[in-house]
Amino acid sequence: MITRRNFLRMTGAAGALSLTSSPSLLAAADDGFIELRARPATASLLGEDAPPSKVWSFNGTVPGPTIRARRGDTLRVRLVNELDQATSVHWHGIRIDNAMDGVAGLTQAAVEPGETFDYVFTVPDAGTYWYHSHNRSWEQVERGLYGALIVDEPESAFAVDDEATLVIDDWRVGSDGRLDEDFGNMMDWSHGGRLGNWPTVNGATRPTIPLAVGRPVRLRLINAANARIFELDLAALGARIVAYDGQSLAAPETPAYNPFLLGPAQRMDILLEAPDAGVLPLREVSGGAFDLAYLDFRQADAAATRPAPLIPAALPEPDLANARTFDLHMEGGMMGRMVGAIVDGQYIEGKALWQSGQVWAFNGVAGLAETPFFRAKAGETVVVRVINDTAFPHAMHVHGHHFRVLERSGSAIKHTPWRDTFLVGPTQTTTIAFVADNPGKWLFHCHMLEHQAAGMKTWFQVA
Structure with missing residues (x-):
């Protein structure tokens, strides 16, 4: 395996040579x-001059191609499964029709090898979202089955040239380019999850992202890692946050x-106000500072313009006075x-529980329960x-x-933003509504x- 020290040594001299955009x-x-x-593919995760890695992909690239739409559009997406394993696609963060949510075993059957499935849904909110496999996701997402889904306002707040x-992601990969395929490792399952040793941005090592100079720039950050919480130095960028999990402020x-914590599956949009020409690093600092990517601000072709105002989605506010608590x-x-x-309806403990692979539980149940965590009427808080x-x-x-x-x-939190994914720390209690x-x-x-x-999932039903 490549250690962090080796990563810094291997990328230190040529880390900024890979030029990429979104x-x-x-x-x-x-x-x-x-x-x-x-389908299977290869990717140059370790750099263009290093051995390629065998990955799984959407349309041959990791990340898969970006899907871009405008608020209110109806998307029609046909999944074609060319793998030897069943799969599905979840549209993470979209307030979607339930039948299109892509959760194999709950909202649809997994799409078998050689089969297709048509997803047709409306995107109600502008923002930064992503799509990823939702069958054996601990393996399939780690192999590369994910991509960005960007929904713009009908009148976009930012020109595409002024954002990226x-x-x-982080990958567990050797210097020969081979992914560690021990996806069922119980050390990972029972501890902090599968943490990789090689970070990438847009599938590349320390890429350089070309951006316009002298005008506001929006960066859409998506954490596609299986388990790593990235700690990002936003202060060094002079960044301000304009959206969390797709929802504009x-x-x-x-x-x-x-540093700012970006947990698995979370997204954050940040605004850089008219940076001067030059290069700034996007830096991760959890284990000592290292650069994930370089933001290269260059002369723009057109005069700088102010973006249109941000438009928060019209989500219904919780009625806490009449809420039910679970x-x-x-x-x-x-x-x-x-x-x-309880695993598959039967209570087990000790060695048998660990042998089952179900080592985490919600309310005493490991895995999906036969009955929902709660049932709610439509419109209920x-x-x-x-x-x-x-x-x-x-x-x-x-x-x-x-x-x-x-x-x-x-501790009460005031003026909290809308989210679809939240972090809860060890021994901590977090309340959402x-x-x-x-x-x-x-x-x-x-x-x-x-x-x-390994067991940390449940479901709820809305009538």
Whole structure:
């Protein structure tokens, strides 16, 4: 395996030579369908002069091609499965029709090898989203089955030349380019998840991102890693945040803390105000500072213009006075106190529990329960207290809805943004609230994908 020290040594001299912009755009065919072909491919994860890596891809690239639409558009996407494993596609963060959510085993059957599936849905909110496999996702996302989904306002707030999408990932890969294929490693599943040793942005090592100088620039950041929480030095960029998880703020805000944590599946849009010509690093600092990418500000072809005002989505505010409250007790993992759990309707404990691979539980149940975590009427406000009785952080994702975080460990949070994925720290309790206004069966799970595979998932139903 490549260590962090070797990574710095191998990339230090030539790290800024890879020039890239946002992932390529995907256009619709004559029948109106965008085609996503899930298939094996190779990628130069370690650099153009290093051995290529065998990956799984959408349309031959990692990340897959960017899908771009405008708010209110109807997307038609045809998944063609050219893998030897069943798959599906989840449209992460989209308030979507339940049948199109892409969760194999809950909202649809997995798409078998050689088969196709048509996704047809409307995108109600402008913002930064992403798509990824949702069958055996702990393996398939790690192999590269993901891409960006960008939804613009009908009158876009930013010209495309004044923004870039940066899909950040980490890979567990050797110096020979081979991915570590031990995807069922119980050390990963029972600890912090599969943490890679080689970071990439848009599938490249330390790429240079060309951007316009002298005008506001928007960066759309997407964390596509299985389990890593990236700690980003936004202060060095002078960045302000304009959106979380696809949902625009009413006005740009200065980050409340630095470094800023970007958990698995979370997105963040940041604004850089008319930078001068030159190169700035996008820096990750969790284990000592290293550069993920370089932002190369160059002379623009046109005069600088101010972007249009940001437009927050018209999401229904939770009615806390009339809300119902539910507790989600998280337990398990190494250094945890879980003795046993219900797996497939049967209570097991000890060695048998670990042999089952289900080592995390929600409210005493590991994996999807037969009955929902809760049932809500359409339009009802729901408050969920997530009690993390484990030794690890978790990135919790609510499908089909956005929520506000109300409290962390008893401390109220004011003016909290809309999110679809939140971090809850070890032994911490986090309270969220949302209006259950999207009918269907919705997944609620940890987006540390090994944790999800090992039991951290449940579902709720909206009538």
